[in-house]
Amino acid sequence: MMLDVLIIGAGPIGIACALEAKKKGLNYRVIEKGTLVNSLYHYPNNMTFFSTSEKLEIDGIPFISKNPKPTKQEALEYYRRIVTSNQLKINLFEKVKAVKKIKKNTKQVSTDKGIYETKNLVVSTGFYDLPNLLNVPGEDLPKVQHYYNDPHYYALQHVVVVGASNSAVDAALEIWRKGAQVSLIVRGSQIGERVKYWVRPDIINRIKEGSITAYFNAEIQEITPNEVVFKDENGKQQHIVNDYVLALTGYQPNFDFIKKLGITYSDEDKKIPFYNPQTMETNVEGIYLAGVICGGMETHKWFIENSRIHAKMIIEDIA
Numbered sequence: 001m002m003l004d005v006l007i008i009g010a011g012p013i014g015i016a017c018a019l020e021a022k023k024k025g026l027n028y029r030v031i032e033k034g035t036l037v038n039s040l041y042h043y044p045n046n047m048t049f050f051s052t053s054e055k056l057e058i059d060g061i062p063f064i065s066k067n068p069k070p071t072k073q074e075a076l077e078y079y080r081r082i083v084t085s086n087q088l089k090i091n092l093f094e095k096v097k098a099v100k101k102i103k104k105n106t107k108q109v110s111t112d113k114g115i116y117e118t119k120n121l122v123v124s125t126g127f128y129d130l131p132n133l134l135n136v137p138g139e140d141l142p143k144v145q146h147y148y149n150d151p152h153y154y155a156l157q158h159v160v161v162v163g164a165s166n167s168a169v170d171a172a173l174e175i176w177r178k179g180a181q182v183s184l185i186v187r188g189s190q191i192g193e194r195v196k197y198w199v200r201p202d203i204i205n206r207i208k209e210g211s212i213t214a215y216f217n218a219e220i221q222e223i224t225p226n227e228v229v230f231k232d233e234n235g236k237q238q239h240i241v242n243d244y245v246l247a248l249t250g251y252q253p254n255f256d257f258i259k260k261l262g263i264t265y266s267d268e269d270k271k272i273p274f275y276n277p278q279t280m281e282t283n284v285e286g287i288y289l290a291g292v293i294c295g296g297m298e299t300h301k302w303f304i305e306n307s308r309i310h311a312k313m314i315i316e317d318i319a
Contacts, residue, residue, distance in 0.1 A: 009124035013291035016058040016311035024319040033095040039128035055305035124290040127253040138223030151178040157243040168248040184214040272296035279317040
């Protein structure tokens with residue numbers, strides 16, 4: 001069966017694209033290598049969104065939350081109900097292996113479960129699957145983790161948290177409140193300015209009172225089974241005896257996949273892929289980008305509330 005459009009990624013924006021395709025009467029399919037809204041599912045259990053619920057809505061479907069800022073669990077329920085109530089065609093736990101052009105207006109997409117032919121391809125794969133590595137000796141030790149879920153796991157342990165973004169700050173505060181000893185290692189000179197406005201004063205005050213020890217302008221040199229070795233702001237080598245390292249230094253899109261599709265960059269340094277801002281079509285005819293992947297390394301540029309419009313733009317152009 002020939003598809004009008006195949007959408008890779010069943011996150012909120014991929015779901016929005018599927019809704020638009022269905023409304024236009026297009027023959028579509030969504031392929032997702034994990035569970036539904038896979039990135040959201042792997043967010044920390046206690047995560048609260050920065051955005052209010054109405055800014056996370058897609059297709060004008062109300063998102064009702066009991067709090068001003070919705071939780072992860074509320075978001076999972078919201079997006080799942082949209083998929084089930086609209087009977088969207090989504091294949092979960094199916095990974096794309098290769099994409100190739102087989103004739104002028106047809107692409108063949110091979111997955112670990114089958115082969116599809118489609119006129120158009122929408123890539124909405126997000127950026128949460130590939131962490132930004134520290135690239136230091138010992139990063140592959142079992143004590144080093146690039147994802148954080150539940151604070152209870154770290155109770156009564158000495159945890160080094162690397163980073164000063166929302167994820168790092170949330171983890172440091174939650175783990176400390178579960179009785180862990182927390183040290184924060186930050187490459188910059190302060191806590192990130194984009195940290196949630198109701199959380200940033202909390203971490204700053206915990207550092208000031210000495211509950212959480214923070215090292216700014218610091219650079220990790222090595223991780224051993226029992227220690228973290230780093231240079232402090234004065235260039236002096238320091239050693240911290242610890243049990244776990246949470247390297248929450250951000251994530252990046254799958255640039256290898258983008259390259260294999262033949263998509264070029266409009267900004268090589270920031271790895272921002274080329275696309276037409278009116279249609280979201282890339283330099284490869286019939287291949288579109290949607291969501292956070294459009295920002296390249298600038299993963300803070302696009303998020304749910306400002307990339308929802310991509311779905312309508314893409315499907316309008318295809319239709």
